[in-house]
Amino acid sequence: MMKYLDHLEEIIITFLIGAATAIIAVAVVHRYLSGLPIPGLQDWLLGINLSWAQELCIYMFVWMAKFGAAYGVRSGIHVGVDVLVTRLPDSWRKTTVIIAIMGGALFTGLIGTLGAKFVWENGLHYALLNKLGMDVTELFEGPITPDLEWPTWIVYSAVPLGSYLMCFRFLQVGWAFLHTGELPHHDHTHVDGIEEIPAMDSTQALEEYEVHKFNGKDGGAK
Amino acid sequence: MSSAVAGWEQFSKKKAATWLAGIAVVLGLIATLGSTGIVFALLLALMLTGMPISIALGLTVLTFLFFFSEVPTEAVAMKLFTGIEKFEIMAIPFFILAGNFLTHGGVAKRMIKFATSMVGHWHGGLALAGVMACALFAAVSGSSPATVVAIGSVMLPAMVRAGFPKRFGAGVITTSGSLGILIPPSIPMVIYCVATNSSVGAMFMGGVIPGLMLATLLGLVSWWKAKKANYPRMQKATWGERFKAFRESIWGLLLIVIVLGGIYSGLFTPTEAAAMSAVYAFIIAVFVYRDVPFKKIPKVLLDSASMSAMLLYIITNAVLFSFLMTHEQIPQLMADWILAHNLGVVSFLLVTNVLLLLAGNVMEPSSIILILAPILFPVAMQLGIDPIHFGVLITVNMEVGMCHPPVGLNLYVASGITKMGISELTVAVWPWLMAMLGFMLLVTYVPSISLWLPKALGY
Amino acid sequence: APAPIVIKFSHVVAQHTPKGQAADYFKKLAEERTKGRVKVEVYPNSQLYKDKEEMEALQLGAVQMLAPSLAKFAPLGVKEFEVFDLPFIFDNYQELHKVTQGPVGAKLLKKLEPKGILGLAYWDNGFKVMSANKPLKAVSDFRGQKMRIQSSKVLDSQMRAVGAMPQVLAFSEVYQALQTGVVNGTENPPSNLYTQKMHEVQKYVTLSDHGYLGYAVIVNKKFWQGLPADVRTILEGCMKDATKYANDIAKKDNEEALAAVKKSGRSQLISLTPQERAAWKKAMDKAHKDNMGRIGADIVKEVYAATGYNPS
Numbered sequence: 001m002m003k004y005l006d007h008l009e010e011i012i013i014t015f016l017i018g019a020a021t022a023i024i025a026v027a028v029v030h031r032y033l034s035g036l037p038i039p040g041l042q043d044w045l046l047g048i049n050l051s052w053a054q055e056l057c058i059y060m061f062v063w064m065a066k067f068g069a070a071y072g073v074r075s076g077i078h079v080g081v082d083v084l085v086t087r088l089p090d091s092w093r094k095t096t097v098i099i100a101i102m103g104g105a106l107f108t109g110l111i112g113t114l115g116a117k118f119v120w121e122n123g124l125h126y127a128l129l130n131k132l133g134m135d136v137t138e139l140f141e142g143p144i145t146p147d148l149e150w151p152t153w154i155v156y157s158a159v160p161l162g163s164y165l166m167c168f169r170f171l172q173v174g175w176a177f178l179h180t181g182e183l184p185h186h187d188h189t190h191v192d193g194i195e196e197i198p199a200m201d202s203t204q205a206l207e208e209y210e211v212h213k214f215n216g217k218d219g220g221a222k
Numbered sequence: 223m224s225s226a227v228a229g230w231e232q233f234s235k236k237k238a239a240t241w242l243a244g245i246a247v248v249l250g251l252i253a254t255l256g257s258t259g260i261v262f263a264l265l266l267a268l269m270l271t272g273m274p275i276s277i278a279l280g281l282t283v284l285t286f287l288f289f290f291s292e293v294p295t296e297a298v299a300m301k302l303f304t305g306i307e308k309f310e311i312m313a314i315p316f317f318i319l320a321g322n323f324l325t326h327g328g329v330a331k332r333m334i335k336f337a338t339s340m341v342g343h344w345h346g347g348l349a350l351a352g353v354m355a356c357a358l359f360a361a362v363s364g365s366s367p368a369t370v371v372a373i374g375s376v377m378l379p380a381m382v383r384a385g386f387p388k389r390f391g392a393g394v395i396t397t398s399g400s401l402g403i404l405i406p407p408s409i410p411m412v413i414y415c416v417a418t419n420s421s422v423g424a425m426f427m428g429g430v431i432p433g434l435m436l437a438t439l440l441g442l443v444s445w446w447k448a449k450k451a452n453y454p455r456m457q458k459a460t461w462g463e464r465f466k467a468f469r470e471s472i473w474g475l476l477l478i479v480i481v482l483g484g485i486y487s488g489l490f491t492p493t494e495a496a497a498m499s500a501v502y503a504f505i506i507a508v509f510v511y512r513d514v515p516f517k518k519i520p521k522v523l524l525d526s527a528s529m530s531a532m533l534l535y536i537i538t539n540a541v542l543f544s545f546l547m548t549h550e551q552i553p554q555l556m557a558d559w560i561l562a563h564n565l566g567v568v569s570f571l572l573v574t575n576v577l578l579l580l581a582g583n584v585m586e587p588s589s590i591i592l593i594l595a596p597i598l599f600p601v602a603m604q605l606g607i608d609p610i611h612f613g614v615l616i617t618v619n620m621e622v623g624m625c626h627p628p629v630g631l632n633l634y635v636a637s638g639i640t641k642m643g644i645s646e647l648t649v650a651v652w653p654w655l656m657a658m659l660g661f662m663l664l665v666t667y668v669p670s671i672s673l674w675l676p677k678a679l680g681y
Numbered sequence: 682a683p684a685p686i687v688i689k690f691s692h693v694v695a696q697h698t699p700k701g702q703a704a705d706y707f708k709k710l711a712e713e714r715t716k717g718r719v720k721v722e723v724y725p726n727s728q729l730y731k732d733k734e735e736m737e738a739l740q741l742g743a744v745q746m747l748a749p750s751l752a753k754f755a756p757l758g759v760k761e762f763e764v765f766d767l768p769f770i771f772d773n774y775q776e777l778h779k780v781t782q783g784p785v786g787a788k789l790l791k792k793l794e795p796k797g798i799l800g801l802a803y804w805d806n807g808f809k810v811m812s813a814n815k816p817l818k819a820v821s822d823f824r825g826q827k828m829r830i831q832s833s834k835v836l837d838s839q840m841r842a843v844g845a846m847p848q849v850l851a852f853s854e855v856y857q858a859l860q861t862g863v864v865n866g867t868e869n870p871p872s873n874l875y876t877q878k879m880h881e882v883q884k885y886v887t888l889s890d891h892g893y894l895g896y897a898v899i900v901n902k903k904f905w906q907g908l909p910a911d912v913r914t915i916l917e918g919c920m921k922d923a924t925k926y927a928n929d930i931a932k933k934d935n936e937e938a939l940a941a942v943k944k945s946g947r948s949q950l951i952s953l954t955p956q957e958r959a960a961w962k963k964a965m966d967k968a969h970k971d972n973m974g975r976i977g978a979d980i981v982k983e984v985y986a987a988t989g990y991n992p993s
C-alpha cells in the first residue's frame with residue numbers, strides 16, 4: 001500500500017516536470033514558425049491556439065512543487081539551520097528533532113486544513129451542491145483561470161492535497177525516527193553527477209588528472 | 223533536517239543548558255520590542271530547532287496572524303499557491319533540469335576539461351572559470367538562483383573532483399551567481415524601474431560595468447584564496463590539447479550560444495530559454511553523448527523535480543513572510559524613521575544600505591524593492607541622487623542579501639546542489655561576501671561606476 | 682472616541698499613476714468628511730495582494746476595497762464585463778461614459794453581487810494605442826506580427842482577426858521581449874506605454890484608440906452593507922468626487938504621456954486616416970461576432986444601442 005503511494009508521488013512529480021518542459025518547448029517552436037511567411041504553413045500554424053501553454057506550465061509546476069515538497073520530506077532534502085542542534089547532547093538532540101518534525105507536521109496540517117477550507121469556499125461547495133441539484137443561491141460560484149478557464153478550486157486543491165501528504169510524510173519520518181533514531185537525509189559528502197568517482201585528496205586528483213589528461217577514460221564522445 | 227558537521231564539538235549537558243538559557247534570554251529580550259520583536263524571536267526560536275527554514279518561516283507567519291491580527295488565515299493558504307504562480311519563477315526548475323542533464327550527461331565533464339585546459343594552471347583556475355561562466359550566464363538570465371543552479375551544478379562537481387575543498391567551490395559559485403541580477407537582463411531591475419518610473423534600458427546599461435567589476439573582484443578573491451591555501455594547479459595544457467578539449471565540449475559550449483543567441487535574437491524570453499536549454503541538454507545527454515540511458519531519464523527528472531520543489535517551497539514561504547512584514551508595516555516604519563531624521567546624502571545612503579541589508583535578511587528581493595523603493599526613491603531624488611545609481615546600489619544590495627541567511631535564495635540553491643548545510647555554507651561564502659560588501663560601498667559612494675556607460679550611450 | 686472603521690484599499694499599481702493618485706484622493710476625502718470615523722489604508726504596488734489574489738482576498742474580507750481592471754471580472758465568472766474589451770466599441774469618451782455612467786454600467790456592476798461584491802464606480806485608464814517595430818497602418822500590416830496582450834479571450838480574437846499572433850507574456854518579461862523581438866508589438870493606453878518605458882523599444886506607435894482599458898472600484902458587499910447608513914452615504918459622495926478626479930487625471934496623464942513619447946524621439950507617432958481606422962474596425966468586428974455568445978448578446982446589444990456601434 002505504502003509502496004503504491006510512494007510510486008504515485010514519484011510518478012506525478014516526474015511527469016509534471018517533464019511534460020511542462022515539453023509544452024513550453026512546443027509553444028516556443030510554434031511561435032517561431034508562425035512568424036515565418038511560409039505560404040500554407042503560416043495559416044495553419046496561426047490557426048493553432050497555444051496561448052494557454054504558459055498558464056498550464058505554471059500550474060503544473062505549482063503542483064510539482066507541492067507534491068515534490070512532500071517527497072522532499074521523505075528524502076530529507078529540505079534544508080534547516082543545524083548550528084545549534086548538532087551540538088546538543090544526544091538525548092536533547094532527539095527531543096529537539098522531534099519538536100522540529102512536529103512543527104513541520106503542525107504547519108502542513110494547518111495549511112492543509114486552511115487550504116481545504118479555501119478550496120471549499122472558493123467554488124467546491126457550490127460545484128458540489130450544484131452537481132447534486134441542491135439550492136446554491138447563498139453560495140458563490142468560484143472563479144475560473146484566465147486562459148484555460150478551469151475552475152480555480154481545482155488548481156488550488158494542490159495546496160490541501162500536497163500539504164496533507166506532506167503532513168503525513170512528517171509523521172512518517174517522526175515515527176521512524178522514534179523507532180530507529182534515523183532521519184532521511186542526503187549524503188552530505190556526495191556531489192550529484194560524480195557518484196562513480198571515489199573521494200580522493202588533491203594529490204590523488206592531480207595524479208589521476210595527469211594519467212587521464214585529455215585522453216582518459218571519459219574523454220571524447222562515446 | 224540536520225546533520226553533524228565534521229569538526230564541531232558536542233556540548234556537555236551543562237554547557238548545552240547554559241547555551242539554551244542564554245538563547246532563551248536573548249529571544250525573550252527581542253520579544254519585548256513589540257510585534258516586530260515577537261516575529262523575529264519566534265522565527266529564530268523555530269529555526270534553531272533545525273526544522274526546515276521554509277517551515278519555520280511559514281509557522282511564524284501563521285502563529286502571528288492567528289494570535290495578533292484579523293487577517294483571515296485562508297489568505298495564507300491562497301498565498302501558498304499564488305506565491306509561486308509566476309512564469310519567471312519557472313526558470314528555476316527548467317535550469318535545474320538542464321543542469322542535471324548536463325551533469326549526468328557528460329557535457330559537464332567535457333566543458334570542465336575545456337575550462338581547465340584554458341585556465342587550470344593558474345591559482346584557483348577552475349574557480350576563475352566558474353566566475354567567468356557565472357558572468358556569461360548572467361548575461362542570459364535575469365535571476366541569481368538560476369545562475370547558481372546552471373553553473374553550480376556543472377562547476378561544483380568538477381571543482382571537488384579536481385581537489386578543491388567543497389567549501390571553496392560553494393563560496394565562489396554562491397556569490398558569483400548573484401551576478402545574475404546585476405549583469406542585464408535582471409528581473410529585480412525591471413521591478414525597480416516600474417516602481418520608480420525609471421528607464422529599464424538605462425538601468426540595464428547601468429548594471430554592466432558594476433557587473434564586470436564585481437566579477438573581476440570575485441575572481442581576485444578566489445585567486446588570492448587559492449594561492450594562499452596552495453590549492454592544486456593543473457599542468458599547463460598545450461594548444462593542441464586545448465583545441466581537442468574545445469572540440470569535445472562543443473555541444474556544451476553551444477548551449478551558451480543557443481541561450482544567448484536565442485534571447486538576443488528574439489527567439490525566446492529568458493524563462494523560455496531555460497526550458498529550451500533543458501530540452502537541448504536532454505537531447506545532448508541522451509542522443510548525442512548517450513551518457514544517460516533511457517531508463518535513467520525518470521531518475522534525472524525526479525531529482526530535478528525534488529530539488530525544484532524544495533526551492534519553490536522556500537520561495538512560497540518567503541513570500542508569505544514578506545506579506546507579514548508588509549502587513550505589520552515594518553518596512554514603512556523603518557523608512558519613516560529615515561525620513562524623520564533629515565539625513566544628508568552620505569548618511570542617507572548609508573542608512574539606506576543598512577535598511578536594505580536588514581530587509582535582505584528576511585525578504586526576497588522583488589518584495590523588498592516593491593515596498594522600499596517607492597518610499598526611499600523620493601527622498602533620494604530630493605537629495606539629488608541619480609535614479610540609475612540608486613537602482614544599481616539597491617541591486618548590489620539585493621545581491622548581498624541573496625548570499626546570506628536566514629533568507630538567501632542563492633544559499634539555499636547552493637545548499638541543494640552541494641548538499642552542504644546552511645551554516646557550513648554561510649561560513650564558506652564569508653570571504654567573497656566581505657568583498658561584495660566592500661564593493662557595495664564603492665558603488666554607493668562612486669556614482670560614476672553605475673552612470674558612466676548609460677551616459678556614454680546617451681540615456 | 683471609538684476606534685475608526687478601517688478600509689483596506691489595495692491596488693496593484695504605483696502611487697504616482699492616475700489610479701494610485703485617485704485612491705489616495707479618496708482616502709483624503711473619506712477621512713476628512715467622516716471626521717476620522719473612517720480610516721482608509723491604501724496599499725499600492727500589490728504590497729499585500731497581487732493581481733491574481735486580490736479578488737479572492739476581497740471575497741474573504743481580507744481587504745475591503747479594490748480597483749481591479751475590468752478584464753479581471755471574466756475569470757470571476759462575470760463574462761459580461763468582456764464587453765469592455767471589444768475593439769472599437771466606444772469611439773470616444775462621450776460614448777464610453779454613456780455606458781459607464783449610465784444604466785448599462787450599473788446593470789453590469791449589479792452582476793457582481795452574487796459573488797459577494799458591490800461595484801461602486803468605473804475609473805478610466807484610457808483608450809489604447811498599438812505599438813510595433815513596423816508601422817501599423819493597413820490591416821495587412823498585422824499579418825504574422827507577434828503581439829503581446831493581457832490575458833483575455835476577446836483581445837486574443839481581436840489580434841487573430843487582423844492576422845496577428847497574440848502572445849501572453851509575464852509582465853516582467855515584456856520590455857526585453859519587445860527589445861529583442863520575441864514579440865513585435867503590443868497595445869496599451871499611452872500612459873502605460875510611457876511609464877513602462879515600452880516606447881524605448883518600439884519604433885512606431887499608432888494612435889488607433891481601438892480599445893478601452895478601465896477599472897471598477899469594488900467593495901466587499903457584507904462589509905459595505907454593514908456600515909452605518911450615514912457613513913455609507915458620505916463615502917458614496919466621496920467616491921463620486923474621486924471618480925471625477927480619477928477620470929480627469931487619467932485623461933490628462935495620457936495626453937502628457939503621448940507628448941513625452943513624441944518628445945523622446947524614440948518612437949514615431951502614426952495617425953490613422955478615417956478610412957484606415959474604419960478598415961481596422963471592420964476587420965476587428967470579427968472579435969465581436971466570435972465572442973457574442975460568450976459575453977451575452979443581450980448586454981452587447983445594449984451597449985451597441987447606447988453607443989451606436991456600426992462597423993461597416
Ligand code: NA
Nearest residue numbers: 360363402407
Ligand atoms: Na542577468
Ligand code: NA
Nearest residue numbers: 582623629630
Ligand atoms: Na539574505
